Amino acid sequence: TAGNVLGEKEKCLDSGMNDFLPKPLRQNDLLEMLKKYIGFGGQELPEEYSSPENHLDMNLLNEQMGDDEDFKKVFLDLVIQQLSQAEVNIKSGIAEKNSAYLKQILHKLRGTAGTAGLVKLAEKTAQWENKIEENPDYALMEQEIVNELTTGLKLIKDLIQ
Structure with a gap:
Protein backbone atom coordinates (compact mmCIF):
# COMPACT_ATOMS: atom_id res chain seq x y z
CA THR A 1 0.00 0.00 0.00
CA SER A 51 26.15 -17.98 2.64
CA PRO A 52 27.86 -17.90 6.04
CA GLU A 53 29.61 -14.62 5.20
CA ASN A 54 26.19 -12.94 4.99
CA HIS A 55 25.68 -13.85 8.64
CA LEU A 56 29.16 -13.87 10.18
CA ASP A 57 31.86 -11.26 9.61
CA MET A 58 35.02 -13.20 10.43
CA ASN A 59 37.19 -10.07 10.32
CA LEU A 60 35.08 -8.45 13.03
CA LEU A 61 35.05 -11.63 15.10
CA ASN A 62 38.82 -12.07 14.78
CA GLU A 63 39.36 -8.45 15.89
CA GLN A 64 37.46 -9.26 19.09
CA MET A 65 39.22 -12.56 19.76
CA GLY A 66 42.83 -11.75 18.93
CA ASP A 67 45.49 -14.47 18.60
CA ASP A 68 45.30 -16.15 22.00
CA GLU A 69 43.80 -19.63 21.39
CA ASP A 70 42.71 -20.05 25.02
CA PHE A 71 40.90 -16.72 24.94
CA LYS A 72 39.22 -17.63 21.63
CA LYS A 73 37.75 -20.77 23.19
CA VAL A 74 36.51 -18.88 26.26
CA PHE A 75 35.12 -16.08 24.07
CA LEU A 76 33.28 -18.43 21.69
CA ASP A 77 31.89 -20.47 24.59
CA LEU A 78 30.59 -17.27 26.17
CA VAL A 79 28.97 -16.21 22.87
CA ILE A 80 27.27 -19.62 22.61
CA GLN A 81 26.03 -19.32 26.19
CA GLN A 82 24.70 -15.79 25.61
CA LEU A 83 22.96 -16.71 22.33
CA SER A 84 21.38 -19.81 23.86
CA GLN A 85 20.06 -17.82 26.83
CA ALA A 86 18.81 -15.07 24.51
CA GLU A 87 16.77 -17.62 22.57
CA VAL A 88 15.08 -18.80 25.78
CA ASN A 89 14.45 -15.19 26.86
CA ILE A 90 13.08 -14.14 23.45
CA LYS A 91 10.63 -17.03 23.42
CA SER A 92 9.56 -16.25 26.97
CA GLY A 93 9.07 -12.54 26.26
CA ILE A 94 7.09 -13.29 23.11
CA ALA A 95 4.87 -15.80 24.91
CA GLU A 96 4.08 -13.10 27.49
CA LYS A 97 3.94 -10.34 24.83
CA ASN A 98 6.13 -8.33 27.19
CA SER A 99 7.44 -5.52 24.99
CA ALA A 100 9.56 -3.84 27.67
CA TYR A 101 11.32 -7.11 28.51
CA LEU A 102 11.77 -7.97 24.82
CA LYS A 103 13.30 -4.57 24.14
CA GLN A 104 15.91 -5.22 26.85
CA ILE A 105 16.64 -8.70 25.51
CA LEU A 106 16.88 -7.47 21.92
CA HIS A 107 19.22 -4.67 22.97
CA LYS A 108 21.54 -7.06 24.81
CA LEU A 109 21.37 -9.58 21.96
CA ARG A 110 22.24 -6.87 19.44
CA GLY A 111 25.38 -6.07 21.45
CA THR A 112 26.37 -9.72 21.72
CA ALA A 113 25.74 -10.31 18.03
CA GLY A 114 27.72 -7.22 17.04
CA THR A 115 30.67 -8.20 19.21
CA ALA A 116 30.62 -11.74 17.81
CA GLY A 117 30.51 -10.56 14.19
CA LEU A 118 26.99 -11.93 13.68
CA VAL A 119 26.02 -9.05 11.42
CA LYS A 120 22.67 -10.39 10.21
CA LEU A 121 21.54 -11.14 13.76
CA ALA A 122 22.65 -7.67 14.90
CA GLU A 123 20.70 -6.14 12.01
CA LYS A 124 17.51 -8.13 12.76
CA THR A 125 17.62 -7.37 16.48
CA ALA A 126 18.10 -3.66 15.77
CA GLN A 127 15.09 -3.70 13.43
CA TRP A 128 12.88 -5.41 16.00
CA GLU A 129 14.18 -3.26 18.84
CA ASN A 130 13.01 -0.20 16.87
CA LYS A 131 9.62 -1.79 16.02
CA ILE A 132 8.83 -3.22 19.46
CA GLU A 133 6.79 -0.20 20.59
CA GLU A 134 4.38 -0.28 17.64
CA ASN A 135 2.30 -3.42 18.24
CA PRO A 136 4.74 -5.86 16.60
CA ASP A 137 3.97 -9.13 14.86
CA TYR A 138 5.31 -11.37 17.63
CA ALA A 139 5.15 -14.54 15.51
CA LEU A 140 7.25 -12.94 12.78
CA MET A 141 9.66 -11.53 15.37
CA GLU A 142 10.14 -14.97 16.89
CA GLN A 143 10.62 -16.58 13.49
CA GLU A 144 13.19 -14.03 12.31
CA ILE A 145 15.17 -13.78 15.54
CA VAL A 146 15.17 -17.50 16.31
CA ASN A 147 16.20 -18.33 12.71
CA GLU A 148 19.15 -15.95 12.96
CA LEU A 149 20.02 -17.19 16.45
CA THR A 150 20.03 -20.77 15.17
CA THR A 151 22.23 -19.80 12.22
CA GLY A 152 24.56 -17.80 14.48
CA LEU A 153 24.88 -20.62 17.00
CA LYS A 154 25.71 -23.12 14.26
CA LEU A 155 28.34 -20.84 12.74
CA ILE A 156 29.99 -20.14 16.11
CA LYS A 157 29.90 -23.82 17.15
CA ASP A 158 31.47 -24.77 13.81
CA LEU A 159 34.40 -22.48 14.65
CA ILE A 160 35.14 -24.42 17.84
CA GLN A 161 35.30 -27.81 16.15
Missing part, protein backbone atom coordinates in the same frame (compact mmCIF):
# COMPACT_ATOMS: atom_id res chain seq x y z
CA ALA A 2 1.02 3.62 -0.47
CA GLY A 3 -1.08 4.47 2.59
CA ASN A 4 1.32 4.79 5.47
CA VAL A 5 -0.44 7.07 7.92
CA LEU A 6 -0.78 6.30 11.59
CA GLY A 7 -3.41 3.62 12.10
CA GLU A 8 -3.44 2.56 8.44
CA LYS A 9 -1.87 -0.82 9.12
CA GLU A 10 -4.37 -1.61 11.87
CA LYS A 11 -7.32 -0.62 9.64
CA CYS A 12 -6.06 -2.83 6.85
CA LEU A 13 -5.47 -5.82 9.12
CA ASP A 14 -8.85 -5.32 10.81
CA SER A 15 -10.54 -5.36 7.40
CA GLY A 16 -9.16 -8.83 6.69
CA MET A 17 -5.78 -8.31 5.01
CA ASN A 18 -3.15 -10.92 5.88
CA ASP A 19 -0.35 -8.42 6.33
CA PHE A 20 0.87 -4.94 5.51
CA LEU A 21 3.80 -3.87 3.34
CA PRO A 22 4.13 -0.09 2.96
CA LYS A 23 5.73 1.80 0.09
CA PRO A 24 8.45 2.56 -0.67
CA LEU A 25 9.01 -1.15 -0.90
CA ARG A 26 12.29 -2.40 0.56
CA GLN A 27 13.75 -5.61 -0.84
CA ASN A 28 14.46 -7.14 2.59
CA ASP A 29 10.90 -6.47 3.76
CA LEU A 30 9.48 -8.11 0.64
CA LEU A 31 11.80 -11.12 1.01
CA GLU A 32 10.77 -11.59 4.65
CA MET A 33 7.10 -11.35 3.67
CA LEU A 34 7.57 -13.94 0.93
CA LYS A 35 9.42 -16.27 3.29
CA LYS A 36 6.67 -15.82 5.87
CA TYR A 37 3.81 -16.71 3.53
CA ILE A 38 5.19 -18.96 0.81
CA GLY A 39 8.64 -19.99 1.95
CA PHE A 40 10.87 -21.46 -0.70
CA GLY A 41 8.89 -24.59 -1.47
CA GLY A 42 10.92 -26.71 0.92
CA GLN A 43 14.11 -25.85 -0.94
CA GLU A 44 17.23 -24.30 0.50
CA LEU A 45 17.38 -20.53 0.62
CA PRO A 46 19.06 -18.96 -2.39
CA GLU A 47 22.87 -18.90 -2.04
CA GLU A 48 22.97 -15.15 -1.39
CA TYR A 49 20.90 -15.65 1.77
CA SER A 50 22.45 -18.85 3.06
Whole structure:
Protein backbone atom coordinates (compact mmCIF):
# COMPACT_ATOMS: atom_id res chain seq x y z
CA THR A 1 0.00 0.00 0.00
CA ALA A 2 1.02 3.62 -0.47
CA GLY A 3 -1.08 4.47 2.59
CA ASN A 4 1.32 4.79 5.47
CA VAL A 5 -0.44 7.07 7.92
CA LEU A 6 -0.78 6.30 11.59
CA GLY A 7 -3.41 3.62 12.10
CA GLU A 8 -3.44 2.56 8.44
CA LYS A 9 -1.87 -0.82 9.12
CA GLU A 10 -4.37 -1.61 11.87
CA LYS A 11 -7.32 -0.62 9.64
CA CYS A 12 -6.06 -2.83 6.85
CA LEU A 13 -5.47 -5.82 9.12
CA ASP A 14 -8.85 -5.32 10.81
CA SER A 15 -10.54 -5.36 7.40
CA GLY A 16 -9.16 -8.83 6.69
CA MET A 17 -5.78 -8.31 5.01
CA ASN A 18 -3.15 -10.92 5.88
CA ASP A 19 -0.35 -8.42 6.33
CA PHE A 20 0.87 -4.94 5.51
CA LEU A 21 3.80 -3.87 3.34
CA PRO A 22 4.13 -0.09 2.96
CA LYS A 23 5.73 1.80 0.09
CA PRO A 24 8.45 2.56 -0.67
CA LEU A 25 9.01 -1.15 -0.90
CA ARG A 26 12.29 -2.40 0.56
CA GLN A 27 13.75 -5.61 -0.84
CA ASN A 28 14.46 -7.14 2.59
CA ASP A 29 10.90 -6.47 3.76
CA LEU A 30 9.48 -8.11 0.64
CA LEU A 31 11.80 -11.12 1.01
CA GLU A 32 10.77 -11.59 4.65
CA MET A 33 7.10 -11.35 3.67
CA LEU A 34 7.57 -13.94 0.93
CA LYS A 35 9.42 -16.27 3.29
CA LYS A 36 6.67 -15.82 5.87
CA TYR A 37 3.81 -16.71 3.53
CA ILE A 38 5.19 -18.96 0.81
CA GLY A 39 8.64 -19.99 1.95
CA PHE A 40 10.87 -21.46 -0.70
CA GLY A 41 8.89 -24.59 -1.47
CA GLY A 42 10.92 -26.71 0.92
CA GLN A 43 14.11 -25.85 -0.94
CA GLU A 44 17.23 -24.30 0.50
CA LEU A 45 17.38 -20.53 0.62
CA PRO A 46 19.06 -18.96 -2.39
CA GLU A 47 22.87 -18.90 -2.04
CA GLU A 48 22.97 -15.15 -1.39
CA TYR A 49 20.90 -15.65 1.77
CA SER A 50 22.45 -18.85 3.06
CA SER A 51 26.15 -17.98 2.64
CA PRO A 52 27.86 -17.90 6.04
CA GLU A 53 29.61 -14.62 5.20
CA ASN A 54 26.19 -12.94 4.99
CA HIS A 55 25.68 -13.85 8.64
CA LEU A 56 29.16 -13.87 10.18
CA ASP A 57 31.86 -11.26 9.61
CA MET A 58 35.02 -13.20 10.43
CA ASN A 59 37.19 -10.07 10.32
CA LEU A 60 35.08 -8.45 13.03
CA LEU A 61 35.05 -11.63 15.10
CA ASN A 62 38.82 -12.07 14.78
CA GLU A 63 39.36 -8.45 15.89
CA GLN A 64 37.46 -9.26 19.09
CA MET A 65 39.22 -12.56 19.76
CA GLY A 66 42.83 -11.75 18.93
CA ASP A 67 45.49 -14.47 18.60
CA ASP A 68 45.30 -16.15 22.00
CA GLU A 69 43.80 -19.63 21.39
CA ASP A 70 42.71 -20.05 25.02
CA PHE A 71 40.90 -16.72 24.94
CA LYS A 72 39.22 -17.63 21.63
CA LYS A 73 37.75 -20.77 23.19
CA VAL A 74 36.51 -18.88 26.26
CA PHE A 75 35.12 -16.08 24.07
CA LEU A 76 33.28 -18.43 21.69
CA ASP A 77 31.89 -20.47 24.59
CA LEU A 78 30.59 -17.27 26.17
CA VAL A 79 28.97 -16.21 22.87
CA ILE A 80 27.27 -19.62 22.61
CA GLN A 81 26.03 -19.32 26.19
CA GLN A 82 24.70 -15.79 25.61
CA LEU A 83 22.96 -16.71 22.33
CA SER A 84 21.38 -19.81 23.86
CA GLN A 85 20.06 -17.82 26.83
CA ALA A 86 18.81 -15.07 24.51
CA GLU A 87 16.77 -17.62 22.57
CA VAL A 88 15.08 -18.80 25.78
CA ASN A 89 14.45 -15.19 26.86
CA ILE A 90 13.08 -14.14 23.45
CA LYS A 91 10.63 -17.03 23.42
CA SER A 92 9.56 -16.25 26.97
CA GLY A 93 9.07 -12.54 26.26
CA ILE A 94 7.09 -13.29 23.11
CA ALA A 95 4.87 -15.80 24.91
CA GLU A 96 4.08 -13.10 27.49
CA LYS A 97 3.94 -10.34 24.83
CA ASN A 98 6.13 -8.33 27.19
CA SER A 99 7.44 -5.52 24.99
CA ALA A 100 9.56 -3.84 27.67
CA TYR A 101 11.32 -7.11 28.51
CA LEU A 102 11.77 -7.97 24.82
CA LYS A 103 13.30 -4.57 24.14
CA GLN A 104 15.91 -5.22 26.85
CA ILE A 105 16.64 -8.70 25.51
CA LEU A 106 16.88 -7.47 21.92
CA HIS A 107 19.22 -4.67 22.97
CA LYS A 108 21.54 -7.06 24.81
CA LEU A 109 21.37 -9.58 21.96
CA ARG A 110 22.24 -6.87 19.44
CA GLY A 111 25.38 -6.07 21.45
CA THR A 112 26.37 -9.72 21.72
CA ALA A 113 25.74 -10.31 18.03
CA GLY A 114 27.72 -7.22 17.04
CA THR A 115 30.67 -8.20 19.21
CA ALA A 116 30.62 -11.74 17.81
CA GLY A 117 30.51 -10.56 14.19
CA LEU A 118 26.99 -11.93 13.68
CA VAL A 119 26.02 -9.05 11.42
CA LYS A 120 22.67 -10.39 10.21
CA LEU A 121 21.54 -11.14 13.76
CA ALA A 122 22.65 -7.67 14.90
CA GLU A 123 20.70 -6.14 12.01
CA LYS A 124 17.51 -8.13 12.76
CA THR A 125 17.62 -7.37 16.48
CA ALA A 126 18.10 -3.66 15.77
CA GLN A 127 15.09 -3.70 13.43
CA TRP A 128 12.88 -5.41 16.00
CA GLU A 129 14.18 -3.26 18.84
CA ASN A 130 13.01 -0.20 16.87
CA LYS A 131 9.62 -1.79 16.02
CA ILE A 132 8.83 -3.22 19.46
CA GLU A 133 6.79 -0.20 20.59
CA GLU A 134 4.38 -0.28 17.64
CA ASN A 135 2.30 -3.42 18.24
CA PRO A 136 4.74 -5.86 16.60
CA ASP A 137 3.97 -9.13 14.86
CA TYR A 138 5.31 -11.37 17.63
CA ALA A 139 5.15 -14.54 15.51
CA LEU A 140 7.25 -12.94 12.78
CA MET A 141 9.66 -11.53 15.37
CA GLU A 142 10.14 -14.97 16.89
CA GLN A 143 10.62 -16.58 13.49
CA GLU A 144 13.19 -14.03 12.31
CA ILE A 145 15.17 -13.78 15.54
CA VAL A 146 15.17 -17.50 16.31
CA ASN A 147 16.20 -18.33 12.71
CA GLU A 148 19.15 -15.95 12.96
CA LEU A 149 20.02 -17.19 16.45
CA THR A 150 20.03 -20.77 15.17
CA THR A 151 22.23 -19.80 12.22
CA GLY A 152 24.56 -17.80 14.48
CA LEU A 153 24.88 -20.62 17.00
CA LYS A 154 25.71 -23.12 14.26
CA LEU A 155 28.34 -20.84 12.74
CA ILE A 156 29.99 -20.14 16.11
CA LYS A 157 29.90 -23.82 17.15
CA ASP A 158 31.47 -24.77 13.81
CA LEU A 159 34.40 -22.48 14.65
CA ILE A 160 35.14 -24.42 17.84
CA GLN A 161 35.30 -27.81 16.15
